[in-house]
Amino acid sequence: MKKILIYAHYYFPDVASTGQILKELAEGMLDEFKVTVICVVPSYSGVIEKEYKQQNYYVENINGVKLLRVRVPEFKKNDKISRIKNILSYFIRAILITFMIGPQDFVFSISQPPILGGLLGVLGKWIKRAKFIYNIQDFNPEQTIAVEYSKNRLVLKIMMVLDKFSCKHSNLVITVGRDLVQRMDIRFKNRNTPKTIMINNWIDEKNIYPLSSENEKIVTFRKEFGLENKFVIMYSGNIGLYYDLENLIKVLKSFRKGYTHSGIWEEGPKTADGRDVVFAFIGAGSVLDNLVSYVKKHQFENIIFIPYQDKENLIYSLNAGDVHWCINAKGIKGVSVPSKAYGIMAVAKPILGVLEKGTEIRCLIEDTCCGICCDPGEYEKVKENIRWFIKNASTDKIEKMGENGRNYLVNNLSKDEAIRKYKEAILKS
Numbered sequence: 001m002k003k004i005l006i007y008a009h010y011y012f013p014d015v016a017s018t019g020q021i022l023k024e025l026a027e028g029m030l031d032e033f034k035v036t037v038i039c040v041v042p043s044y045s046g047v048i049e050k051e052y053k054q055q056n057y058y059v060e061n062i063n064g065v066k067l068l069r070v071r072v073p074e075f076k077k078n079d080k081i082s083r084i085k086n087i088l089s090y091f092i093r094a095i096l097i098t099f100m101i102g103p104q105d106f107v108f109s110i111s112q113p114p115i116l117g118g119l120l121g122v123l124g125k126w127i128k129r130a131k132f133i134y135n136i137q138d139f140n141p142e143q144t145i146a147v148e149y150s151k152n153r154l155v156l157k158i159m160m161v162l163d164k165f166s167c168k169h170s171n172l173v174i175t176v177g178r179d180l181v182q183r184m185d186i187r188f189k190n191r192n193t194p195k196t197i198m199i200n201n202w203i204d205e206k207n208i209y210p211l212s213s214e215n216e217k218i219v220t221f222r223k224e225f226g227l228e229n230k231f232v233i234m235y236s237g238n239i240g241l242y243y244d245l246e247n248l249i250k251v252l253k254s255f256r257k258g259y260t261h262s263g264i265w266e267e268g269p270k271t272a273d274g275r276d277v278v279f280a281f282i283g284a285g286s287v288l289d290n291l292v293s294y295v296k297k298h299q300f301e302n303i304i305f306i307p308y309q310d311k312e313n314l315i316y317s318l319n320a321g322d323v324h325w326c327i328n329a330k331g332i333k334g335v336s337v338p339s340k341a342y343g344i345m346a347v348a349k350p351i352l353g354v355l356e357k358g359t360e361i362r363c364l365i366e367d368t369c370c371g372i373c374c375d376p377g378e379y380e381k382v383k384e385n386i387r388w389f390i391k392n393a394s395t396d397k398i399e400k401m402g403e404n405g406r407n408y409l410v411n412n413l414s415k416d417e418a419i420r421k422y423k424e425a426i427l428k429s
Contacts, residue, residue, distance in 0.1 A: 004033040004426070005101065005128065007094060007109040007120045011037055011067065014044035015308050017237070017339055018112055018137055021201055026065045028419035032427070036066045036101060038094045043086075045284070046075045057097060068097050077240075077286045087113040095123055104128040106426055114140035115159050118166025125169065131429050134170040137201075138336040139163075139183055146331030147241045160187075167194045172429040174422070176201045176337045177360030183334035199422060200360075202415045203342040208315050210348040210406065217316045225306050227320060230278040231271045231393050233352065233386065234321030236309075237340045239285035244329040244376055248354065249291050249303070251379050252279055255386060257302035268302050271393035282306040282317055318347045323389045323398070326361060327354045330376035337361060342413065345370060345405035350398050352385060354378075370405030 006026055010019035019039075026035045041052035048071075052058065058069040070093035075082035090113065107130045109121030118134055125132035141159035144150050164187060167173055173196040175181055184196045211218060222228050239245060255277060257268025269277045279302060281291065288305070295303045309317040318324070324344040328336065333356040341361045344351050351371025355362040365371040372388060374381035392398055 002033050002105040002427070003103065004029065004035055004106040004108055005098070005104045005124060005130070006035065006037045007107070007117065007124065008037050008039040009090065009110065009112045009117065010044050011039035011069075012062065013311075014040075014042050015311070016044050017201075018110055019044070020311065021339070022110070023062075023065075024202075024204060024415060025419055025422060027063050028415070029423055029426075030064050032423050033106075035064075036068065036104070038068045038070065038097055040072045040090050041069045043072060043074070046077055046082075046086075048072075048074050056093065068101070070094055070097060077284075078289070087116060091116045091120060094120055095127075098124055098127050104130045106131050106133060106429070108133045108135065108426070110135045111137050111140065111163075114138070114144065115162050115166075118163050118170075122166050122169045131171040132169065133172050133174060133426055133429055134166060135174045135176075136167075136180060137176055139180065139187075139334070142183070142335045143242065143332065146335060147329055149241060164188070170194055172197070172425060174199055174425060176339070177334075178363065179334040179359050180337065186334070197425060199418055199425065200413050201337065201339040201342060202413060202418045203339075203346045203409075204415045205346050205406075205410055206415070208318065208343055208346040210402070211315065211319045213319075215316070215319070217313075218319050221313075221316050221320050225280065225304055227278060227280065227304070229275055231275040231390065232278050232280050232321045233323045233325070233389065234280045234282065234318075235325040235327070236282040236318060236321070236343070237338075239281060239283045239288040239291065241286055242329050242332060242336060243327045243338075244354070245281075245327070246287055246290055246294075247377075247379070248325075248327065248382065249294055251382050251386075252300070252303060253298065254383050255279070255302070256298065256300055258299040260299075269387075269390050271390055273394045275393065277302060277390055279303045280306055280321065283308050314343065315347070318343055318349065321349055322393065323352050324349050325354070326351045326365075326371070328356070328359070328376065330356065332356065332376075333359045341365070342409065345409040345413075348399075348402035348406035350389070350401035351405065352389065354382060364408070365405075368404045368408040370401050370408070 008022045010016035012023040060067040072089040075086040107124035111117045121132045141156045326341045353373035372385045
């Protein structure tokens with residue numbers, strides 16, 4: 001049986017989407033590979049539990065996958081210095097522990113942490129004399145440039161040189177969107193572009209599926225967070241830099257329920273069947289505090305913030321929404337794919353998309369008629385689309401959209417089919 005080493009950065013039980021996908025990929029490849037994963041101790045929130053503060057390395061086994069966890073410093077998501085220290089610690093310790101494990105046939109690394117994920121794969125390839133598969137979930141520095149996280153031209157140029165170096169030294173690059181495949185050609189100006197294919201991300205459609213609104217746990221979830229008898233427009237996922245959420249939340253002033261600063265009560269919109277409209281944000285991230293402050297300042301009573309939900313509760317939280325946002329900031333085309341769309345499709349809910357034309361998920365939404373989209377920055381169009389969903393909340397149009405998404409997902413984007421493609425591509429690399 002072939003051996004494969006995966007550099008995962010985050011891995012279960014961390015809630016990072018890439019960590020969840022890599023867990024399912026690693027376990028799904030056990031029939032073809034002996035799998036070893038190098039990752040950090042659980043710390044996606046920035047906090048590390050006491051049980052992982054005693055040693056520099058921990059060896060675990062989860063469902064047949066051998067895990068080598070490296071200890072890293074705690075960090076704050078809005079503190080660049082602490083995040084850099086955390087990432088560099090993972091990079092250095094991951095290299096050191098690579099020398100401690102036996103021969104490998106393949107090394108598999110994702111584009112997280114930015115730039116260093118690719119370099120880990122190259123170094124792992126050289127250390128283990130193995131083939132290197134580079135899984136690009138997000139292109140950097142392009143993503144950094146798009147959201148203006150850094151404007152230092154020298155730093156960005158170095159980042160580009162290093163990540164192109166990682167691509168050139170890979171045996172295969174696997175991206176997660178058609179527009180990301182095109183990005184490789186743009187990077188290399190259609191000259192000597194490394195071998196690149198696309199395999200979609202996924203959600204486990206057998207574990208995430210539509211449930212009745214009367215399901216006991218959905219009723220409990222709605223009751224706990226004040227969503228009973230409401231029409232819920234939900235955002236679920238990372239509340240970070242790449243989604244333009246700080247501007248989009250300003251759009252919601254047009255749908256506000258609450259007292260104005262002059263003491264006038266604004267009722268907010270209702271559906272035709274009398275339900276109040278509520279906007280629910282589930283998750284955490286670097287801009288969450290800014291959103292919370294904005295909501296408090298403007299005294300919204302129909303915007304609710306809900307903590308990350310454990311994976312076993314994801315099916316209930318997703319089903320608790322009536323419509324789901326799927327968002328990327330302007331400039332993210334060909335750079336990143338919001339995989340949360342697969343979870344929305346899995347529970348047969350319609351998508352309120354704010355995505356650039358030609359991006360992977362917008363193409364999916366438009367091809368399958370499972371939602372309505374507009375471009376990032378088209379804030380008046382966002383309002384118009386929200387009004388459409390409110391107006392049609394009591395019709396079967398919304399239900400049909402959800403069914404379209406679920407049916408397409410099951411028939412074309414299943415977890416088993418995606419993992420089969422990964423195994424086949426790796427073995428042929």
